[in-house]
Amino acid sequence: MMIAAIDTGDTAWMLAATALVLLMTPALGLFYAGLVRSKNTLNTFMMCVAAIAIAGVTWAMIGYSLAFDGEGALIGGLGHFALDGVGFEPRGEGTIPHLLFMAFQGTFCIITVALIAGAVVERMRFGAFMIFAALWSVLVYAVLAHWAFGGGWLAAQGTLDFAGGVPVEMGSGFSALAAALVVGARKDYGRQALLPHNAVYVLLGAGLLWFGWFGFNGGSGLGVGDQSILAFVNTLLTPACALITWFILDLIRGRKVTAIGAATAIIVGCVLITPAGGFISPGWAMALGFLGALPCYAMIMWRPRTRVDETLDVLAAHGLAGFTGILFLGLVAQIGWNGVADGLFYGDGGQFWSQVVAAAVTPAYAFIMTIILLKVVGLVMPLRVSEHDEAMGMDVTQHGEEAYVTGEGAILVLPEDGGRAGVPVADPG
């Protein structure tokens, strides 16, 4: 075997790509924060910030090892526990430092954990979410990442997944459905109109997510090879096409092109190309954007009419779009473009079957494990806040802050007051 050596060009790009992917999590926080009511802005954003804290630590401690140590069929080993043995030498035949590879993969775990928050915003207790996030990042994300990227059974039986259709998109989407079912709907869901409070946040968040996604997809080739360039370019094309489809469907449905619809289309387009980025031609990537947006649009229109309060439609925008991308890639992959495999349309029906297996098993594992984990957390602590706190808003009740505080009527508490004395407050008795 050739002794792998560090390539400085690859390493430079992967350093930048890792930072780009980390940016996606605050961008998601902004996107989600705009979609909720103003009294829950900070809590929604903070769930994403918490994902960086929790998943960043669990990944370094144990998640990375379970995902990328060894070639076990179902799960990796503990050889890299607390980053033992993860140094400056490349991993396997890689051309970048092992430590950088670990960090790049860690940012994927972080954004995936943050994505699930979209299903439970506006009612789930912050503490319970953090406990759940820690468990999920190890027992679901690391396992799925091992199957798809770390030499587990999906990779072994030939499933192609360029940048995380399995662990990130289907993993988060179907876990989100499970989380929404276990935590339950918001108390006002189905009774009152619960509207996004700031569409500009939503658009800006989507734009920053798209920007970060160039690192997410463009970095998943782990260097600057042809597949990376292809994935990078496809990340430009597919969301643009998804936007056009969304515009047309919006026009047909309501005679107006909507801004929040456009932001959603950007996410859907980025997700569609995530599994397929480095495997399909730019032409097929455009077709994927045009066609793949159709089922996601239909689901986003249909879901709010059900009793399932999967609040920010993680299942439609990530689960279903990832599912579509994984299958589409099995049809149109071209060895001429990716150097790896052909899809069904180019003569290899077996590749499509490998994709079908991944698209069937991943949702089932994510869904069932999330139900179990949340039930377990629910035994130890309440998962949601009281109805009173939910009505007051999560920002004040969970964090003691407000997003849009005016300062009128705010009385400074001086340290020597010990917190409460000396201010005229009428007796509530």
Place this chain on the structure above:
Amino acid sequence: MKLVIGIVRPEKANDVLEALYRAEVRGFSISRVQGHGGELDRVETYRGTTVQMGLSEKVRFEVAVSDTYVQTTIDALCEGARTGDVGDGKIFVLPLEQAVRIRTSETDQSAVTPVVK
């Protein structure tokens, strides 16, 4: 004619609207106000600065009604706005001298809703 002013919690405003619709009181206006009525102050912290928020967000309903509808309106406001905790709000009833419907120049009883049958 009376002007009924109800100052309620913002999170109960939708319930009050529902109660008013159900009582067939259909003319009113609302505004967002801030006030203090004896509720315990919220303590918030922004970096090192700890503050007691002395003013709470409230929603103010103004409903002009004929005398026979005063009690109905009060009942609807109470039903929609009550949680039982301090801070549920207040209702004030004021005499109303004159009312004019701009579209038709109708005045007084015929100008306030609901019109007494």
